[in-house]
Structures are given as structure tokens and as C-alpha cells.
Amino acid sequence: MIFITIPALTLLVSAYPALLSSEAVTLIEQASLALLVGALVLSYLVIYRVGERQSPFVRLRKRFVVGVPWGTVLAVACVYVVYHVVQGAGNPGGPNVIGFRSWSLWYPESIVFAWLSHASSSHLTGNVLATLVFGSIAEYAWSHYPTVTGQHSFSSLRTNPFARIAMFIVGLSLVGIAGSLFVPGAIIGFSGVVFALAGFAIVTRPLVTVGGILGLDGLDLVYSGFQSPVGFAEARPEFTFPYWADTALQGHLFGLVLGVLLAVWVVRRRSRSPNVGHVWFAALVFAVTRSMWTIFWFLSDTEFVLFRGLGAASVAVLASVIAVASLSDGRPLLQDRIEIQARTVGVVILVGIAVLVALAGVPYNLADVSPGEEASDGIEIDGYTVTYAENVEDQYTALDLPVVGDALSVETSGVIVTSDERNVWSLETPRDELALNGFSVVVVGDTTWREVVLVNHTQWQLAGGNTTYKVYGQHWGEMDDQRLLFSAPLGEGQPTINGQRFGIVPSKRFYDIAVLDANGTRKQVRVPAHNESVELGGVTFTRTDNTLVARHNRTELLFAEYRTEREQ
Structure with a gap:
């Protein structure tokens, strides 16, 4: 029966996509649960009724109250x-x-x-x-x-x-x-x-x-x-560790x-x-x-x-x-x-x-685990510090232990939580995972209280593969008060436009488009708002939603794409 049901359901769903509506899915779920319960009951009857075996509950009562x-x-x-x-x-x-x-x-x-x-x-x-x-x-x-046969059950604590x-x-x-x-x-x-x-x-x-x-x-x-x-x-990119x-x-x-x-x-x-x-x-x-x-x-x-x-x-x-x-x-x-x-x-x-x-x-x-300089500028909540840092020593693996010393120490990057009074140093979200997902939710506290910190990652992906990004943190109860935790270096675009190289650099106000020369940036303007344009070095940059396009004369090319968090 099951081998007939599966192909039938497949054909029905393929032929009638409406079967995937919420009402239809609920009906299929209920039918699946009913079949599962029926299959379990059938298995029990076959083993302990048709097979004439003693019910497991009879044996369990001999050993359990x-x-x-x-x-x-x-x-x-x-x-x-x-x-x-x-x-x-x-x-x-x-x-x-x-x-x-x-x-x-x-x-x-x-x-x-x-x-x-x-x-x-x-x-x-x-x-x-x-x-x-x-x-x-x-x-x-x-x-x-x-x-032991014949021993009274309540004769002692042991029995x-x-x-x-x-x-x-x-x-x-x-x-x-x-x-x-x-x-x-x-x-x-x-x-x-x-x-x-x-x-x-x-x-x-x-x-x-x-x-x-x-x-x-x-x-x-x-x-x-x-x-x-x-x-x-559905197929989607994921950040995973080996199991x-x-x-x-x-x-x-x-x-x-x-x-x-x-x-x-x-x-x-x-x-x-x-x-x-x-x-x-x-x-x-x-x-x-x-x-x-x-x-x-x-x-x-x-x-x-x-x-x-x-x-x-x-x-x-x-x-x-x-x-x-x-x-x-x-x-x-x-x-x-x-x-x-x-x-x-x-x-x-x-x-x-x-x-x-x-x-x-x-x-x-x-051992005494003390936070490093990475904890000097973060969001502090009752002895905890939530921050973001790159290429810092994992203080928890850097302990000076007998025999091995600090030979087990590794460098790490990402969202870090520290607490000096609790000996806490934890990499909560690696850098690459934060970049892929665009955010990280960090919970701190103990048995009597809890607070939540939201860490956001914003990024410009430039033509040619380079990126630049910023990381913000905010206390869940103070969602309008973002704190900048980290700014990446300038991201340089690969195309040469009007004889010049351009890049994007994080700034306090948002991100800036910069003209590059041998000594770094020569001039920069803020990345335009949605559906607006700016001119720099004879090139017009137009932003449509999260896409930044560069135009010069009759040449137009994709310059960069902006992303805050992956669609869930």
C-alpha cells in the first residue's frame, strides 16, 4: 500500500501544485500521522499478538516499579x-x-x-x-x-x-x-x-x-x-563544520x-x-x-x-x-x-x-582566562562583553598549561563573547559564518537573567571578487542604538573606468566610493541612497536597490552589490 501511495502523491503534487497550499499540507500531515500511528500499532500486533510473544510490559514490571x-x-x-x-x-x-x-x-x-x-x-x-x-x-x-530470589524488597535501603x-x-x-x-x-x-x-x-x-x-x-x-x-x-549555501x-x-x-x-x-x-x-x-x-x-x-x-x-x-x-x-x-x-x-x-x-x-x-x-585587547571595545552587559575581532588569539586555548604550555593556541576571527569574572572567552560565530548569514544572535546571562545582543554584518561585493564590510552590534532592548564593532579595509574594484580605479571604503556615515591612486584614495563620496546617483572622477554611479552600477559615456557595468543578511 505504501509503495503505491508514494508514487500517487508524487504525481498528484506534480500535476496539481495547489496541493502544496497550507490547507493541503495540513491535511497531508494529519494523514501521515494517522498512517504512522497505524503502522506502529500494526507492528505491535504482529510481534506480540500474531507472534504470540509476551508483552514487553509484563517483563518490565518484574524489574521496574x-x-x-x-x-x-x-x-x-x-x-x-x-x-x-x-x-x-x-x-x-x-x-x-x-x-x-x-x-x-x-x-x-x-x-x-x-x-x-x-x-x-x-x-x-x-x-x-x-x-x-x-x-x-x-x-x-x-x-x-x-x-536475589526470596529477598524482601523493603527490608533495607539497598533493596x-x-x-x-x-x-x-x-x-x-x-x-x-x-x-x-x-x-x-x-x-x-x-x-x-x-x-x-x-x-x-x-x-x-x-x-x-x-x-x-x-x-x-x-x-x-x-x-x-x-x-x-x-x-x-531547497538547495542553499550553508556554513557547516565537519560533523x-x-x-x-x-x-x-x-x-x-x-x-x-x-x-x-x-x-x-x-x-x-x-x-x-x-x-x-x-x-x-x-x-x-x-x-x-x-x-x-x-x-x-x-x-x-x-x-x-x-x-x-x-x-x-x-x-x-x-x-x-x-x-x-x-x-x-x-x-x-x-x-x-x-x-x-x-x-x-x-x-x-x-x-x-x-x-x-x-x-x-x-586557570584564569583573561580577555585580550579584542574586548576593549564591545557591548558590555553585566560583566559580559560582546564584540567582533579578526586574527586574535583564542584566549581559552592560549592557557599556559603544564607540559604543553600555550602550544595549543590558535588564532580566530568572528563574534566573540568574554567575561573576566566568569572566565568566559568564546567564539560564538566565526567570521565566514557571519558573512554568509549576515547576522548573529548572542544570548548572555545566567539562571536569574538573560539579555540578547544582535550582531549585523553589512557588505559590499565589488566586481572582481573583492569585498569590504562593517560589523555592528546592538542590545536587543536598544534596537535604535547601533555600535560599530569593526570596519574592514577598503575594497578595490577590478575594472578600470575612464582610466581610473575605484573602490568602496567603510566610513562613519555609511560607505564611500573612492578614486584610487598609487598612494591610496584620492577623493571619495558617499554611496548614493536607493535609486539615486553620484558622480566621481567623470563616472556616474547609480544605485538601484542593492546594486551599484557605474556609467561612463555609453559604457555601463555592474560595480558592486550590497548585502545585509541572507534571505531565510
Whole structure:
């Protein structure tokens, strides 16, 4: 039926464009949602009715109070509340991200909230769906009820189901706080906890975890189908980073290791024996599908280097170490040669990884990040400064750290936010992204207040490819009070007109057209207003909307085009 419906819809839309009206799209969306719900119900009936399998809710009630993984559900509810209420995602400008990264121990509010906060709705959705999958598996392995037959559920705190739910939540919180404290970099997001849940699930329920990895894609598809049953797209230029350059690998690794170590402790206390081959396979599949092989570094704010070969080898070694650490017996590492227990070696390596990450993270969280000269002229709001600068040293990567010194420092350009008292130095919008989009919205604040700054980029693109531009900033509450944050050098046009070269130069009043000579500009006049003309050097320049045309005698050519922001 579906294979017939798709071609039919395609033919109808092609033949009758009116079907794309808002009323028709709404009808198609409703029909799509109905089909999706029907397909899910049909799948359930086929598996658990026609297939005569036991309903999953019966099994869940054996491990969960009323069949619900309450710890996982409460964690998801908590991150939703933080994102929509504390970060203010529904307010103008979107969520406050800058104030909720783990910048420094000297800014404890960011440490407390960083692991619960998110940078965008897609970031939140990805972590929530992964939490539902891996959190449910981990909580099922932990169980709300004691696993020893005949033991009374309420005989002690250790066996009380409500106390066990609380312990699960406390464990998640401790892992999250540990990530904020010890992972290097200004981390934000619940992914460290998600990876800890996955690490716990890999050791305790390896094959179920592999199924969960596959099921996560299906869950994401179903969620997207409900959220946006009909989607429209068009080709357009975009400013994008490589997907692997936006991965907090250090936080993911730290969380995974903590989750594995906790699981190893639990299975040993319960005298369980995980299948080492299954654990290795689950760990490898998880590490590969979650892009834990993406070992990279910054060459600049828009250039990166990826060590793919090293990453591929690392995930294979990591899976092997996790599998060895999960061994239940005391077999030696190498028979008749090394008497040290293999599982001890695995655990020591995992602990060493966590310690190394922490040793790198603690100096970051203790260091004093001071803004440079780029923050001397910007928009100041309660300790924050929003500005624009080019070719300046990233102060957050320029920290004088033990061993490496300032060797990791890079130069950057774009919209920058600093706060001396909070140890904040953040490149919010790279120069090229601002030039493409024409604007940037910056939100600053904390749990008690928020303010929005709008940064605008205006640009003249001259014939021959040269550009000149200006960057303005304005406080959202003071939209009539623009502040000039940056002016680019003169942009020189390539054509020679009437034996002269012309260019456009930013000025206080707007932009000027300039006649160029060997020593620079000789004379300049303001770029005309819309549908007006000016004369300079015997050449007439006429502006029609955002196009500037040069005319001399009977020769006419496009001289420059003006752009403020890309059409959205």
C-alpha cells in the first residue's frame, strides 16, 4: 500500500501544485500521522499478538516499579526543564548557551548546570532519545527490585525499590558533575551521562545494547515523523563544520569509562559473568557508531585535522580493554608468563584513562582566562562583553598549561563573547559564518537573567571578487542604538573606468566610493541612497536597490552589490 501511495502523491503534487497550499499540507500531515500511528500499532500486533510473544510490559514490571524506568524518565524531564525554563529556549534569541558551559571552577553555576544544559533543540533531542534507550537498558540491569530470589524488597535501603531509584538518579548526577569538573574544555550537554549509561549497559546487557544502538535510529525516525510528518527543503549555501569537529570526544570517553567501571563493580558484587565476546562486540559497535574514532585538533577556527587511522585503532583497543575489564574470573594476562590478572589490567587501564582526562581538565577549570585587547571595545552587559575581532588569539586555548604550555593556541576571527569574572572567552560565530548569514544572535546571562545582543554584518561585493564590510552590534532592548564593532579595509574594484580605479571604503556615515591612486584614495563620496546617483572622477554611479552600477559615456557595468543578511 505504501509503495503505491508514494508514487500517487508524487504525481498528484506534480500535476496539481495547489496541493502544496497550507490547507493541503495540513491535511497531508494529519494523514501521515494517522498512517504512522497505524503502522506502529500494526507492528505491535504482529510481534506480540500474531507472534504470540509476551508483552514487553509484563517483563518490565518484574524489574521496574509499575513497569516504568523512573530514573531515566526523571532524568529526561530534568534536562527538558533546564533547557526550556532555566536556559529559556522559548525566549527571543533561543537558549542561553554561553552562561551554562563548564567554563571554570571560579564560576560554579556553570559547573552545576553544564551537564544538564544543551546548545540547541537538536542537541537536546539526540541526548534525550539516547537516554531513553541506554538509560532504560542500564536501569533494567540495575533493577528497582533485588535480584536475589526470596529477598524482601523493603527490608533495607539497598533493596527498597524507591531507594534504588534514588541511587540510580544520584549515580547519574555524580557522573554529570564529575564531567563538568574534570573534562577539559567548556563542555555542555547530557552526552557524558548518556555515554556512562551506555558503558554500564555494554557490560551488563551487551547484546541488548547492540539492539538498542540499532533501535535508536528507529526511535529517532519515529520521533521525527511525529514532529515533522511533511518536510520541505531547497538547495542553499550553508556554513557547516565537519560533523566530527563538533564532538566532545573527551567528555564522551570520560563518561563511557565511568559507566564501564561502575558496571564492572556491580557485576562482580552480583557474581555475574558477562560474555567477553559479546561485551567486546557491543563496545566496538557503540564506539564506531557514536564516532569515538574522531580524534581531531584545530588548525584555526574553521580548519581541522582528523587522525582517522589513529581513531580506528583506538576504538578497537578500547573495546578490547572494556571486554578484558569485564572478565569475571582471575585468569592471568598471559598464561605462564605474566601472573597479573587480566581483568585487573583492564580496570587499571580504564582508571588510567579517566585520570588522564581529569589531569587535563583540572588545569582548564582552575586557570584564569583573561580577555585580550579584542574586548576593549564591545557591548558590555553585566560583566559580559560582546564584540567582533579578526586574527586574535583564542584566549581559552592560549592557557599556559603544564607540559604543553600555550602550544595549543590558535588564532580566530568572528563574534566573540568574554567575561573576566566568569572566565568566559568564546567564539560564538566565526567570521565566514557571519558573512554568509549576515547576522548573529548572542544570548548572555545566567539562571536569574538573560539579555540578547544582535550582531549585523553589512557588505559590499565589488566586481572582481573583492569585498569590504562593517560589523555592528546592538542590545536587543536598544534596537535604535547601533555600535560599530569593526570596519574592514577598503575594497578595490577590478575594472578600470575612464582610466581610473575605484573602490568602496567603510566610513562613519555609511560607505564611500573612492578614486584610487598609487598612494591610496584620492577623493571619495558617499554611496548614493536607493535609486539615486553620484558622480566621481567623470563616472556616474547609480544605485538601484542593492546594486551599484557605474556609467561612463555609453559604457555601463555592474560595480558592486550590497548585502545585509541572507534571505531565510
